[in-house]
Amino acid sequence: VYLVKKKRADSSAETGCTNCKSDSVCKDDCECRGLSMSCSKSCHCSDLCSNKPFRKDKKIKIVKSEGCGWGAVALEPLEKGDFIIEYVGEVINDATCEQRLWDMKRRGDKNFYMCEISKDFTIDATFKGNTSRFLNHSCDPNCKLEKWQVEGETRVGVFASRFIEVGEPLTYDYRYLQSFFFSQKSTYIS
Numbered sequence: 759v760y761l762v763k764k765k766r767a768d769s770s771a772e773t774g775c776t777n778c779k780s781d782s783v784c785k786d787d788c789e790c791r792g793l794s795m796s797c798s799k800s801c802h803c804s805d806l807c808s809n810k811p812f813r814k815d816k817k818i819k820i821v822k823s824e825g826c827g828w829g830a831v832a833l834e835p836l837e838k839g840d841f842i843i844e845y846v847g848e849v850i851n852d853a854t855c856e857q858r859l860w861d862m863k864r865r866g867d868k869n870f871y872m873c874e875i876s877k878d879f880t881i882d883a884t885f886k887g888n889t890s891r892f893l894n895h896s897c898d899p900n901c902k903l904e905k906w907q908v909e910g911e912t913r914v915g916v917f918a919s920r921f922i923e924v925g926e927p928l929t930y931d932y933r934y935l936q937s938f939f940f941s942q943k944s945t946y947i948s
Contacts, residue, residue, distance in 0.1 A: 775789075775790030775797045775798055775801050776802065777790065778801050778802050778803035778809075781804060782802075782807070783803070783807060784807045785808060790809055793907075794906045794907065795906065796809060796810050796811065796908040797809045799909070812841065812844055812906070812913055815841075815842065815843045815844070816832070816833075816836060816840060817833035818831065818833055818842065819833050823894065823927060827894075829893070830889055830890075830892040830893050831925055832922045832924055832925065832926050835921070835922070835923060836922040837918060838918055838919065838920050838921055839918060840918045841915050841917055842901060842915075842916045842917060842918060842928065843888065843890045843915070844888070844890065844915050845890045845903060846881065846883065847871065847882045847884070847885075847891070848881070848886050849875070849879055849881055850880055851878060851879060851880075852879075858870075858884070870882075871884045871887055872884070873903070873914060875905060875914055876912070881914060893916065893928045893929060894927065894928075895931065895932040896931065897931065899929045900918065900919055900928065901917065901928050902930055902931075903916055904917055
């Protein structure tokens with residue numbers, strides 16, 4: 759949900775990858791996959807294209823975890839590189855982000871669900887998010903966040919960084935950044 763930025767006016771079906779051959783299934787040799795760019799609707803690749811990761815989430819569930827509050831676990835086996843879920847929320851600018859952090863500090867909130875996607879924009883999943891906001895931090899994570907270009911928009915996906923068993927907690931490295939607002943930290947994706 760973009761609060762301060764609408765979909766680009768120049769965005770069209772041709773935005774994104776259109777370079778694939780008609781017999782391509784877009785595996786590791788896909789030029790667009792290497793650029794973290796999803797094949798677009800007008801791409802020439804086959805129906806078996808595997809470079810459209812944001813079209814189907816894996817099965818995961820929110821659970822109460824020991825010592826970490828709420829968390830998320832896999833409900834199906836996940837292979838390394840599998841797209842799990844999109845990290846979604848309100849896309850806000852720096853001024854809105856700073857105001858929300860100050861408001862949270864005044865209220866005494868200890869947890870927040872913000873992920874910086876660029877120098878000027880942050881995804882805030884505090885009020886409008888999905889199950890992805892419940893993935894906890896780990897110094898030895900089994901997931902990673904990746905920025906992709908999908909139909910001309912920057913989107914953030916959670917991907918398996920190794921094989922994940924059914925029932926295993928899903929974690930990623932928050933890459934903690936110190937904040938003068940909280941003792942808590944926020945996520946930054948480069």
